[in-house]
Amino acid sequence: MKILQYLFISLGHKILKLLPYTSIRILSVPIGTLYFLLTFRSSIKLFKRKEILNELKINYKPLTVKINYTRYWLETLWLTNKNFSKYISPHVEIENLEYVEKLKKQYPGLIFALPHLGNWEFAIPIGNSIKLNLLAVAEPLNNSYVLNWFKSLRESLGIEIIIGGKGQNTFDLLVNKLKFGKDICLLSERSIKKSGVATEFFGQLAAFPKGPVALSLKTEVPIVPTAMIKTKRGYKLRFNKPFYVPYFENEATSIQHGLKTLSKSFEELLALDINDWHSIQPVWTSEY
Numbered sequence: 001m002k003i004l005q006y007l008f009i010s011l012g013h014k015i016l017k018l019l020p021y022t023s024i025r026i027l028s029v030p031i032g033t034l035y036f037l038l039t040f041r042s043s044i045k046l047f048k049r050k051e052i053l054n055e056l057k058i059n060y061k062p063l064t065v066k067i068n069y070t071r072y073w074l075e076t077l078w079l080t081n082k083n084f085s086k087y088i089s090p091h092v093e094i095e096n097l098e099y100v101e102k103l104k105k106q107y108p109g110l111i112f113a114l115p116h117l118g119n120w121e122f123a124i125p126i127g128n129s130i131k132l133n134l135l136a137v138a139e140p141l142n143n144s145y146v147l148n149w150f151k152s153l154r155e156s157l158g159i160e161i162i163i164g165g166k167g168q169n170t171f172d173l174l175v176n177k178l179k180f181g182k183d184i185c186l187l188s189e190r191s192i193k194k195s196g197v198a199t200e201f202f203g204q205l206a207a208f209p210k211g212p213v214a215l216s217l218k219t220e221v222p223i224v225p226t227a228m229i230k231t232k233r234g235y236k237l238r239f240n241k242p243f244y245v246p247y248f249e250n251e252a253t254s255i256q257h258g259l260k261t262l263s264k265s266f267e268e269l270l271a272l273d274i275n276d277w278h279s280i281q282p283v284w285t286s287e288y
Contacts (some may be wrong), residue, residue: 006145009077013153016078021087024074028244030241031074032067033136039066042280044046052284056202064275066229068208072278076121076245077172081157094127100130103222108132108181111219113212115266116278118235120187123228124157126237127183134158135182137174140165140216143183159185171215178219185226186212190283199259202267204284213258216245223258225265230276238272240265 016024036043046062053060070197093142103110110132114120127134136154138161141147151161160182164170174184188209189201216223225240243265245258282288 002143004146005143006148007186008148009146009149011250012077016074017080017083019078021078021083024078025071028067028071028074032069032070033063034042035070036063036066045282046280049287052204053202054181058202058271058274060069061275065277066280067202068276069278069280072119075119076153079121079153079157081125083095084122084157088122088234089125089129091231093231093234093236094126094130095236096239096241097130099224099242100132103224103242104131107221109178109221110183111172111212111216111221111223112183112185113223113262114185114226114228115189115270117270117273118228118230120185120228120277121154121157121279122235123155123185123226123237124159126228126235127185128158133181134185135160135162135174135177136185137162137164137170171211171218174215178215178221179214184212186215188212188262190279190281197259198285199256199263201263201284204286206263206284208259210255210259213245213255213262216258217247217251217254219245223262225262225269227272229269230273238269240269 043062043066046065048064050060050062100110103221114123123135136159138147139150140163145246146165151163154161162170162173178184189206191207191209197210199206199208201208212223215221222242222244224242227238229236229238243258243261245254248254
């Protein structure tokens with residue numbers, strides 16, 4: 001079964017990379033609609049999320065969410081350096097680049113915290129174009145063939161990938177990588193272990209991973225909340241206002257305050273296109 005999954009992904013990549021980018025966006029609509037119908041049990045859960053977000057006057061549309069989630073996967077399987085240069089790069093905007101330029105004069109490496117919004121894979125070549133030395137931590141997968149395929153894809157785009165997981169001593173490794181000039185990218189609004197630090201997020205309680213905040217507290221390097229947001233023809237790389245994580249009376253309190261600041265910044269980024277938030281999995285504790 002693992003080999004079949006790998007072969008399916010590999011074959012999909014070989015076919016999709018031959019298509020123009022407009023075809024990927026077009027294909028996402030019928031395929032995403034079918035995915036919405038075939039996974040209706042999880043789609044119902046998104047309607048419960050819709051009720052919560054609509055109370056905040058955020059127009060959340062479950063069908064659009066799954067179409068966009070499908071688009072993300074089609075884009076990722078389509079992605080090559082050649083395709084990005086030809087179809088995406090001419091239609092990329094960068095917002096608030098001055099935040100990063102100023103900080104890079106003070107720190108050898110920075111911490112970029114991202115929500116699961118838009119297509120973060122597309123941020124890799126753009127990050128390289130503004131002279132960032134990128135590194136990311138990937139989720140460990142049960143299928144090593146698929147894990148290595150995605151690792152190779154991302155590394156071919158110009159980013160160092162570290163596989164996280166139990167017993168990997170990832171935190172200490174990231175501390176050292178920062179010191180030597182790596183710019184670390186961490187997806188940070190969902191804990192893959194269904195555990196984390198209790199954080200208010202869109203008025204609900206969520207379990208946020210403490211990684212970026214703990215890293216900032218340890219190294220005194222600021223966090224730059226970041227997202228790669230879909231536009232009509234391409235994408236916009238947006239940097240939100242950076243922030244420091246000061247030390248309060250103890251580490252736990254300091255991390256809690258840092259996560260509160262990060263959560264508010266993520267709310268701002270996600271509100272720019274809430275239906276391109278790829279969190280099909282539970283986020284709030286009430287969704288588990």
